[in-house]
Amino acid sequence: MAVVSIREALNQAMDEEMTRDERVFLMGEEVAQYNGAYKVSQGLLQKFGPRRIIDTPIAEAGFAGVGIGAAMVGLRPIVEFMTWNFSLVAYDQIVNHAAKMLSMSGGHFHVPIVFRGPGGAAHNLGATHSQALESIYAHIPGLKVVMPSNPRDAKGLLKTAIRDDNPIIFIESEVMYGEKGEIPDGEYTIPLGVGEILREGTDVTVVSWSKILQHVTVKAVQRLAEEGISVELIDPRTIKPMDWELIFASVRKTNRLVIVEEGWPFAGVGAQIVDEVQKHCFDDLDAPVERVTQEDVPLPYAHNLEVSSLPNIQRVIRAVRKAMYLD
């Protein structure tokens, strides 16, 4: 077991897959000479050369489309967005072309491509640079959405994503690249659509992912444990396809559910989880499902406003206690 950062884990995944498969290449803004805006592609240009590690102009729609075209005729591109916020200018390419190509061509052309980069809020970046966009991508049939929360999952899931034959939305966290954790030695992959129980519990199920899971939810769960509340904590790891059975089984055991996510509340990923759970576990619910989300506003710049909009430990604790009828 080596201890590496998420940045190193992602780098290893791309390095290994590019070594394994000549068809894989990386393109994006600053990925080559600059070694990556967040240094995720550090050293890859030296190793694989400019044919396979490609700096692009600032033209997200253009290079996303180039990736899609290359994927249609047999290559397996990794397209890095400097942040997922910038993917919105390539949204037509991802939604109308990558996601629909297989269906609209009646099976003639599939698009094995990974779009990856950091998502979510960092600090003081303002409304356009702080968005958690997983729900708008998970909404689109034809896309898969992956959001690792630790180095082991980052590496194992990215390797699987690169080998997958569908367009993958791989959302990392801007503020987690330096966070370290153990990863298995040698070759390993983690399947998409399989979640993980991070902590077993009996009182309430909490589902959370990515940065909010590690920075907020895990800490809240620790404090709740000190109060004697036993939380079963689930990291779905893949947003779409979601590991529904894992969540259902847990809710059937605890009879209560809280979802903690960074995105906005309206039509968010949590809203979809609530719907599936009320459909499949209606008679197992002893309390309304609680959600903790970002407030339904563009994220402001000022630190105090930013903090009050995003989910925090206190809000998670309140939601869990409410689901437990303790407040």
Place this chain on the structure above:
Amino acid sequence: MRRQLLSQHLVHVLMNNSAIGSAPSKPTRDPGLPPDTLLKWYDEMLLIRRFEEKSAQLYGMGKIGGFCHLYNGQEAVSTGSLGAINPEDYVITAYRDHGLAISKGVDPRAILAELLGKHTGTTKGKGGSMHIFDREKNFLGGHAIVGGHIPIAAGVAFASKYRGEKRVCLCFIGDGATNIGTFHESLNLAALWKLPVIYIIENNKYGMGTAVARASAVEELHQKAAAYDMRNEVVESGYDVLAVHKAVKAAVDHARATYEPSLLEIQTFRYRGHSMSDPVSGHYRTKEEVETQKKLDPLVVFAESLKRDGLASDEYFENAEKRIKAVVDECVEFAENSPEPPADELWKDVYFERGGF
């Protein structure tokens, strides 16, 4: 300014009407083109024309739904361009795609079945008129979002170069698409990275109902390539299949030799409205303009040229009509008698699960 140039060109051609096809539009035929090929091109253009007329009729009968954009009048662009490439080369276009698909060798029966929403259609009834695809024929669609396919074409050419192949990609775009962002991003990327893609603007003078001059600051659309230092050329006689062929052939040869892209502007004209639900003429163009343009019909111009060169007689053209009618009739019979997609087709081809190729 531009309009004057155009009309002068037209006037000049029409004044020499007794010898349509002679100077200045005299086809400068590549002497390497065998007569069989030329006759095959004529047949193909006639097939496209009759296929589209039949599509219009079937649309009127309610058998084709949604949007349906016909190619009548632009046949020389399709046949002349695709006559300049090989089967392994790629073609990608926007939603006015029936003619180009036929020229690329896609089975016209499957195209018509697709228009009728049948399971035997090119995409099993999933894509419809605007989304014709055929992997085997390297026909990459049929794309319905204006500008959406332009960077994809660059990506296809990127893959060709990445693998060290000599395959080129022809990307057809309308005049209206030269004003959208992806056009400029793609030209920049293709020129910057030297990608073997040939962008062909089918300038039929109107983006739906908006004249080029009302939409583009630069009316000579091929000149937009200058911003990206890209090789470019205009073909004013886009009704002349031989002129189109010559220009595209030069661009393809250049791409194969250097991996460098080109931007071609081919001036052409559509006889029908923008789509089946739009009028042929109206506020944006006059009936007279349409009638004048029809005097330079690609089929007529080409037929005259073949006759003049002694390659075909009147009898040949009469027989061609019969042969092509039989082909179109077969398309209709095939499409009409094909089943609709089964209900479970709804859930297929959403995710690819068979492993890579």
Place this chain on the structure above:
Amino acid sequence: MATKILMPKLSDTMTEGLILKWLKAEGEKVKQGEILVEIESDKADMELEAYDSGLLRKIIVSQGGKAPIGAPIAVIAAADEDISALLTDVPPPGASKPQPATSPAAQAPAPATAPAALSVTPSPVVETGKAKASPLARRLAEENRIDLRRISGSGPQGRVIKRDLEPLISGKVPAAPVSATVPTGETKDVELSLIRKTIARRMQESKQTAPHFYVTMDVDMEPAMAFREQLNAVSAVKLSFTDLLVKACAATLLKHPNVNATYLGDRMRQFGEANIAVAVALEDGLVTPVLRNCERKGLFQINTELRDLVERARNRRLKAEEYQGATFTISNLGMFGVEDFVAIINPPEGAILAVGAILEAPVVRNGQIVVGHHMKMTLSSDHRIIDGAVAARFLQELKATLERPAQLLL
């Protein structure tokens, strides 16, 4: 070959088209590809070209006329061709297609028996005060036969949640009475159901025509309880007290013909068989299925048949003959803890037995005061055929039978 020109679909949303102008006259020559007619669709004015060459032989819809998509608007044919067959199904020239709404059939007056009454009749609603509970609590209550309305919920607004049921399920604590937080109800008129109306009519008729009198007697149920316990210990079929009552009544009735009888004005009819009805409560009324010839049936047969009748009565699956023709009725409210009550005779029967709960009471046995079990039963009798002493003797014998239950096996 003659061809019909049909109104084309010129847009995806068009349903009919207006003929703006024919560019060819009847009899004029038409070439394939020539413009034939201008049509106004919902989106634009469009030209329709000819798909065949020939003569425009007939214009079916003339300028200014409308036609739906697919309707013939003209015929193109050779000069000498017979086109009459193509014109047979065609409306008069220039006419818009008649709208179905103006057809004679549609103008016929509406039937006189329009179901107006149905539309203004509110559906019968019986509000029973639904308990507020979490889905899980509902499921647990159902599984453990707990009446949620009797539970005081500890969740928001009195919602019953899992923790409120846990003591009950584990048997530690009895159900708490409903808390005082029951919300104020709504006053409203509720239409009587058919069954309710029938009950109202029959009970009113009974009480107004049959002079009722009531005799009550107390039964020591210790022997019957012991007897039932013994039987149930060795039998797969579990007998109820109602089964014992039915059997005991049957035996007693045949010995008291005036009680097993009906008043017919100038005579009374004494029945030779004991057809005993048992009152079964429904949500919106009650029904009295009849067990026939109880005098000939053993306890276990009574049990089986009664169970089936009650079940079907609750599901409203009884046939008419199964709730008619009783000679005597038993009404038992013991399961509600009712000590004793009087019942209204179920006409045209002569008497009805009202049975209360088996309750603990001090009894003197062998000179000792011990805790015993007793049950009160009240016979309501029609004084026109039954006198006080007759009723008393009937009850006396019934009591004796129940207190020496072994004879029920005979």
